[in-house]
Every structure is written in structure tokens, then in C-alpha cells.
Amino acid sequence: MTDSPRPVAKKEPKDGKSILAEIFENLPSDTPTEVKLPSGCKFYPGGGPVTVRPLKYEDEKAAALSRVKGRHVLNFILNRCTEGIEIPDLLTIDKMVLMLKLREISFGSELIMDTECPSCEGETKITFDLSKLPIKELPPDAEDPQPIMLPILKKEMVIKRPRVKDEEYLGSETAAFQNLWRFIESVHGHTSAAIIQQVLERLPSKDARLIIKTLSGSNAGIDTTVNFECGGCGHKSIVEVPITEDFFTGN
């Protein structure tokens, strides 16, 4: 046995820049990705595009250090990662899609959810591919504010599309009922606050429900319902993909 040293390739001394380049060689690109929003950006001053880049540790750190809480955390993060739109002005139907895209480029598009079969009560893990959720775009003739025909009064009402800055007014059913007036531009051509108030006081339930349904944006945006077939008993049901703040934790 000999202990003579083996020849080793001489290593060039590295500067800080090339060391970091090597450490980050496998980092996915953080080039902003353009997001196709249901509104087509047609109600935004610049008209798009809206881009989003992956979430970084620094963003989460900044969110933790700031005093924002609850749903504001997500808006704070969206604000840091998004270009091309002021987050308070973002339509709520677009926000869902932007959130999904941010989740997808930061943690991947797979989402695993525990669910209980409503028939046999067996617990299953469902795996969703977030990038496959269907997105309903607004029709080309969509307007903001948008006219709707009240089914009972048979009069036209013009209502504003909700944006992120309006979220608190629609946070619960109670909030929505109390704040309907904020979204009404006109009724039968009248814009007076006093007239709108008096119409709301006597508004039939069916008409009020149509306004709330329109505000909830159910006719556009992301379809979060997914068909699920239980592996145990074969029961078919529909489950809702939970798109909430905590879905940002990669799983």
C-alpha cells in the first residue's frame, strides 16, 4: 500500500457571484408568468397583462413581520408577487385565478386533500391538479358596472363588480345584505342614493338573491367543484377544492 497523494484537479478560486450561481443552479425560473384572468383585464386601467412570480421566503418573512392578519395576509403576498394591477382594484373573480397561479408556480399544481365519503364515511385522500380546474371567462360583451334584470320588479339594476377592496362588504351573508347598496349604481336609470335606499327597503327576496348571486361572481371565474368517486363504495359526489390562505402551505 502506498500513501502517495493522488493527483487532484486544481480548482479555480471562486468569487461570491459564481458560488451563488452554483447554489441556485436548480432554482426554477422566477421570471414573471403572465396570468390569463377571467376578466381579460378589460376593466383595468392598463388593460393588462398581469404577471405573477413565485413566492419567496422573503415574502413570507415580510408578511409575518407586518401586522397583517387573516385574508389580508394573502392580499399582502399577492401584492408583492404581482405586477400589472393594484391588488385593491383586482376583481374578486380574477383574484381566485391569480391565487391559483401563484400556488402553482410556487409549490406545484398538485393539491392533496383529506375527504370523507358522504355515503360510507370512509376517509380518502384526493389529489387535485390545480392547473386543470376550468376557468370561465367573462363574455366579450361583459360590462362593469353590469346591468341585470330584476326578476320580480322587472326593472334594470346596474351593479358594480366586486373588487378586492370590497371584500369586507361581502365577507358573510350578513355583511352582503347590509352592504348591497354600495354595489348599486342605478335602478331603472335612477342613481339617487335616496331612491336606491327606498328600493332596497321594499326589494323582494328573489331580486335581492339575484344581486347577491351576481356579486358572488358565480357566472365567471374558477370552477372549484370536482367530481369525486369513493374508492371504497363507489359513491359519486362533488367536492369543493378549498382555495383559502392556508392552501399556500405546500403539501
Ligand SMILES: [Zn+2]
Ligand atoms: Zn364511500
